[in-house]
Amino acid sequence: MATKRVAICAVAQHKNEPDLWYKRFQNMLLDVLEDLQGQTGFKYGENGVGIIVSASDDFFDARTISNNGVTDVIGGQYLAEEKMAQEGLNAIGYANAIILSGHKDLVLIMGHCKESQGESRNMITNCGFDPFYGRATGLDYLNAAGLQAQAYMRKSGLTDDQLAEIVVRSRQWAARNPYANAQEVVPAGKVKASPMLCDPIRQLHAYPVSDGAVGLLLASEERAREFTDNPVWITGFANCMDAFFFGDRDLTSNFALKKATANACRRAGIQDLKKAADVAEVMDCYAYQQPMWMEGLGFCGDGEGGRFIAEGGPGKYRVNLSGGTLAGNPMIISGLYRAAEATLQLQGGAGDRQVPDAKCAVAHSTNGPAGQFHSVLILEA
């Protein structure tokens, strides 16, 4: 008998760090796992967790997600381990489907990445392009974002001053988040004086290299309260992929995000996300992306990202009270961090970042160059 609703029972976040060279990602996951077990008392096997969905990236791990990656540490041996190599938020979509289908009623999600292991994130994301048509020109996720930022700033009127303002605010909130990487508060002048990486993206507009790990325990409605008094319900999830060729895409249209948002909202029965959501967590690897993704999520009109910032939109709609990806999460599991923070807000466990009486949250993630692929998760208390 299939369940009607799926709950996130508990979340555990490893603190993001710039270079945890002395800690294996397996150990990071083990700490996360023990935290989750401490919170919920879950066990493995017959009436416990029977499927683990792991989320990681082969190129960042510098090994394949083969069967001796993290299987033993996360409890996968003798059970079922499924692997999500796309951005981690999709592991939640996948676990949600496993439970809704009635296949299993308890699923553990474990995501990890140590971006510090690689000499260069850009070398890795260069491999995210077509080997023949894309890689030779040096395209990577940073300069692809540079191209998108150019086009988006022309369209939205977003300014260098506003990009600095977005970074300053991110750090102010990150200073309150014990799991954030970049917790140092920076003045706008320092952001504007930071070197240009890829015009118009400056060094401090880009998310710092980060090592992290996240775990979540999901359960069917029937079993959720065995593990928590505060279940958070998944009411909507959707994703959408834009065109394969970079040049085929309208880089400022938010095509994939708008579709993902519309589908997630339809499933959640939400007409207007900006009215419904008390908290929004968006994956902003680069400062320009925060207003741009908020546009795609429907919090402001098309091309109005500049005005959104000018009118204090991020404060009004409680955007990224965690500091967001700008404060540093590994790209490949940034969506899991967004979902974890959104869950804490709905459980009343967000500490100094808590929004009083938050009832509905949206968590967003993106993957592929310049927002090719977007995922949207809607959670309700």
Added chain:
Amino acid sequence: MTCKCEDIKDCFVIEARMALPNQYFVGRIGSKWIIAMRDKKKLTGLKCDKCNITYVPPREHCNKCGATIADNWVDVGTTGEIVNFTIVNYNDKHLPKKAPYILGQIKLDGADTPLTHIVADVDPADVHVGMKVKAVFAEGPVNTLMQLDHFEPV
């Protein structure tokens, strides 16, 4: 959970690298595209007559309607217009040039989808959207995307 303070005495890392020599078939379409550049100094695309869209890079099926367009090759211009660009200001091993270099999206005359490529022989301060550029081909056979070496102002 927050990070425990760890003792890092007697910890060591190994230096590793993933060098995995491999081949990648560029496809029949990609092969024809390269050969036209290499042997005729021509840029070509595939056109969907129904949608009236000319695709560069070429592909076997129309991205919009899905029709097979593999035989509908058309010549596009070796000149075009910069529709978007960025200036790469960092250096890295996968980059074909030293910083600063310009990465542009170039809409070739007669094409509908811009090609992303290097724009050279222009001061980064002077590059702008709407700038007319022309293709500069490599001298000998390269047999990669770099058969088209770069674009430069007309």
